[in-house]
Amino acid sequence: MLPQLLVSGVANGMLYALIALSMTLVYRATTVLNFGHGDMAMAGAYAGLVFLGFGLPFVVAVPLALLLLFVLGFLVQRFLLRRIMQGPHLALATMALAVGYALRGVARLRWGNQVLNLPRPYPAGAFSIGSVVITTDAVVMCGSVLVLLGVLLLLFRASPLGRTIRAVFQTERGAALVGINVPLLHGMMWGAGAALGAAGGILLAMVVPLTPDMGEWVLVRGFAAMTLGGFGSLPGAVVGGVLLGVAEEVLGFYLNTVFINITAYVVTILVLMVRPRGLFGRRALIRV
């Protein structure tokens, strides 16, 4: 049974990794924990649905949805956060939360009592290797996230933009001293975070029902993965996400099925109590 649980766990975990990574990018660039991130993922999924509804093919609708969320994230940073950037962190966190609630409100107005699905652009099915059943969903989930991670890694390690981002991560003032347009980069990182979150939302909405409240579920898992991996650590976000996905499956099977839903909370609480800096974190605590 364990190999089977590992396979499903890793597939879910890759999704959590993507969510946690996109939250970490935003957090590292602007030190704001985006409490509205789950709702941005939800908005991305609905955007995909709308574009598909226009009759656009999947390969056009999804990039459009990601682009839309990039613009949304950029505008949120530019017009709602930038002017309060120097203020208390609580104000920033509250603003992010408010944006999330606003998105959720719009989704409820429009799709409140419907249960929808993003149609898969590939046949739903499964094959088995030995006794382990692997769904095409799991393959697509892992494959998409791995491709995104690869692209991000390449961008990060081997492009001028990546060096610019890493510079801002280390010291904003230092970055500004070498001529980097730090406010613009902040906006772009919010855009990139929202777009990556939207990619996660779209992947999720292909396998579970799409509802306006999906964001909560996403946020809790992203947050737990970040905490487990070590707040602010990019590799930590990925490892934390995968471990969380596996833990949900394993604990859910061997202990009690409620663990599928509460592992994220349990992990968050335990890590904060026992080892606040998580697996890869350097700073012991975060201040919101």
Added chain:
Amino acid sequence: MAEAMLRASGLTAGYPGRRVLFGVDLEVRTGEVVALLGANGSGKSTLLNVLSGFVRPTGGSIRFGRAELAGAPPHRIFRHGIVQVSQARDLFPEMTTEENLRLGAIVRKGPIERLEAKVLARFPSLAEKRRHPVALLSGGEQQMVAIGRALMARPRLLLLDEPSGGLAPRLVRAIAAIIGALKAEGVTMVIVEQNITLALAVADHVLVLRDGRVAERHEPGNGADAEKIVRAIYL
């Protein structure tokens, strides 16, 4: 006499609830070195930060060539060629010496190998620490990286905030030699210094700030003596 490269006039600036600069005038001609002296808290760093865009002036103007830069953000001012070495240095701590230097040229296009070699040649002690994270370097070495990083941008006007601050005498001499060499090559600079000997050795003009105003102006070449300046600063 050459036309002024930078002409700042009537600069006022401060922080929430606190005014710091009260109408400062400052001129820098191409190839000149201007030293800003003054007691702690007199507004030297604030003035430099106004020139580099890190502090928005509340009034006054900064003409740089044909451009008006007062109120422009740091990255725009940087693109005009005004590059600052800040008092806190603000290096990228987890990156190596080399990465820090290269980031100095991040917004430039084109190859930078020759420039990097030239900059490194100024700081022989950094050569063997190219691959060391700068957080592990000594204060003097970090200051050299900070100056080197600024030079990688090929500044038209270099702003140095206490380049000798907190360094041992041997290192102060090393930094002084580097600044002297830059001046000899014609690099235009505004230098904030507590070390009056160093300042007088390189400066064409000395401005003494007191409580956010220019209290005195001297020209070391014309026999302004250190003692008089010390009195102007501290008494």
